[in-house]
Amino acid sequence: MLIGPPGSGKSVVGALVAASLGVQFTDTDAEVGAVAGKPVGDIFIDDGEEAFRALERQAAAGVLGEHGSLRERGGVLALGSGAVLDDGIQRLLDGLPVVYLATDFGTIARRIGLDAPRVVIPGNPRGRLRAMLEERRPVYERLASITVQTDEKDPEELADEIAAMIGAAP
Numbered sequence: 001m002l003i004g005p006p007g008s009g010k011s012v013v014g015a016l017v018a019a020s021l022g023v024q025f026t027d028t029d030a031e032v033g034a035v036a037g038k039p040v041g042d043i044f045i046d047d048g049e050e051a052f053r054a055l056e057r058q059a060a061a062g063v064l065g066e067h068g069s070l071r072e073r074g075g076v077l078a079l080g081s082g083a084v085l086d087d088g089i090q091r092l093l094d095g096l097p098v099v100y101l102a103t104d105f106g107t108i109a110r111r112i113g114l115d116a117p118r119v120v121i122p123g124n125p126r127g128r129l130r131a132m133l134e135e136r137r138p139v140y141e142r143l144a145s146i147t148v149q150t151d152e153k154d155p156e157e158l159a160d161e162i163a164a165m166i167g168a169a170p
Contacts, residue, residue: 001093002078002162003140004101005133007108009150009158010078013101016159017076021167024075028083031059040080056083064092082132084139093143099162100144105130107151 002010002017011027018025029040032055036043043052060083083089109126141147146165150158 001096001098002076002101003084003098003143004081004150005103005108005136005140006081007112008081008101008103009155010081010101012155013150013158013162014076014078016155017162017166020159020163021076025078026063026075027078028056028059028063028080029078031063032056032080035059053082053086056080057086057088060086060089060092064089064096081136084136084143090139090143097145097166098143099146099148099166100140101150101158102140102147103150105133108133 002014004010011029014027015025032043032052033039035055035058036047038046040052043055060077060079063077079089079093084093109129112129146162148158148162148165153161
C-alpha cells in the first residue's frame with residue numbers, strides 16, 4: 001500500500017513497484033474515476049467531496065476487503081491521499097505493509113503546479129494545501145510501516161528502494 005499527499009508519486013511509483021515485483025497495481029483514484037465515468041477532479045466539482053469519499057471508500061474496501069482482495073493475492077495499491085482519514089479504511093490497512101511517501105510542501109507545490117507566480121486565486125490554494133498536509137501527516141506517519149522521503153528522487157529510484165524494502169519484509 002502506498003499512502004501520501006497529492007503529488008507524492010503514489011500512482012507513478014506504485015505502478016513501477018508492482019512491475020518490479022511482478023504483481024497487480026491498483027490506483028483507487030483510477031478505480032473511482034472508472035466507476036463514476038469521469039475524472040476525480042470532476043467528481044469533486046460536479047458531485048462534491050462527500051460523493052467522492054463514498055466512492056473512494058467503496059473502491060478501497062473492494063480492493064482491500066476479505067474476498068479476492070490484495071490482502072489475499074498480493075499487489076500494490078496507491079491509496080488516494082485523503083482516504084486515510086476514513087476509520088474504516090484505516091482498519092482495512094491494519095496488518096498490511098504500508099509505505100508512506102513523505103514529501104515536503106515545496107516539492108508537492110512544484111509537482112502539482114502551485115509554485116509558479118500566478119494571478120491571485122481566491123481561497124488561497126497554497127494555504128489550503130499546507131493545512132491539508134498538516135492535518136494528514138500524523139495519520140500517514142501512524143499508519144506507515146515504512147516511510148520513504150521522495151524529495152529529490154526520481155520515480156525509478158523510489159520504486160527500486162521500495163521494492164527492495166517490501167521484498168525484504170517478512
